[in-house]
Amino acid sequence: MIHRTSRRISGVLIGLIAAMLLSACGPSGTGQGAPVAAEIDRSTACSLDGMLLSDYPGPKAQILYADKPDPEFFCDTMELFAIYLKPEQVRAVRAVFVQDMGKADWDAPKDGWVDAKTAWYVVGSSRQGSMGPTIGSFGQEADARKFAEKYGGKVFPFSGITPDMAVLDGGALHDSKM
Numbered sequence: 001m002i003h004r005t006s007r008r009i010s011g012v013l014i015g016l017i018a019a020m021l022l023s024a025c026g027p028s029g030t031g032q033g034a035p036v037a038a039e040i041d042r043s044t045a046c047s048l049d050g051m052l053l054s055d056y057p058g059p060k061a062q063i064l065y066a067d068k069p070d071p072e073f074f075c076d077t078m079e080l081f082a083i084y085l086k087p088e089q090v091r092a093v094r095a096v097f098v099q100d101m102g103k104a105d106w107d108a109p110k111d112g113w114v115d116a117k118t119a120w121y122v123v124g125s126s127r128q129g130s131m132g133p134t135i136g137s138f139g140q141e142a143d144a145r146k147f148a149e150k151y152g153g154k155v156f157p158f159s160g161i162t163p164d165m166a167v168l169d170g171g172a173l174h175d176s177k178m
Contacts, residue, residue, distance in 0.1 A: 037071075037097040039111060044073055045073065048075075051130060057109070057129060059076070059134065059137040060077075061137070063080065064096075065091050065092065066093065067091065075131070078133070078134050085162070086163070096117060098114060100119070100139035119138060120140065121135050122135065123165050124152060135161065135165065136151075141155065
């Protein structure tokens with residue numbers, strides 16, 4: 001009788017420990033919970049070139065890699081896609097965020113972070129980002145379409161953005177005046 005009772009208690013304890021371990025893990029099994037976008041401040045710098053994000057117009061972006069606790073920031077969505085879509089990009093990514101320009105001020109964007117993979121993008125608009133031509137990012141398709149009507153460009157989902165759309169030349173390769 002004591003032997004059966006101790007087996008039941010052991011089984012219950014094992015079940016409780018397993019449940020606690022599983023509940024401590026986030027969706028990705030990292031134990032860190034659902035990823036959340038980090039806010040930028042006056043000292044937040046671009047991971048590629050060190051430019052201060054708050055000094056430039058247009059949507060910003062960030063990638064949370066699985067092997068790093070802090071995000072890598074980009075002063076432009078063009079930079080984000082140029083890095084993220086590289087075929088040699090093999091680092092595990094926990095999350096990608098962009099600013100929702102349907103809510104943020106283009107000239108001084110703050111906050112308004114949305115999941116980049118569910119966002120909508122405008123490629124080829126007349127609006128400039130930190131490095132010249134950029135890809136506008138929007139949380140809602142309707143906002144992206146409204147922006148495209150006003151500033152030109154075509155609307156795409158995340159999966160529609162291709163590496164040839166994310167060229168980091170700032171338009172210099174197509175500038176006949178240089």
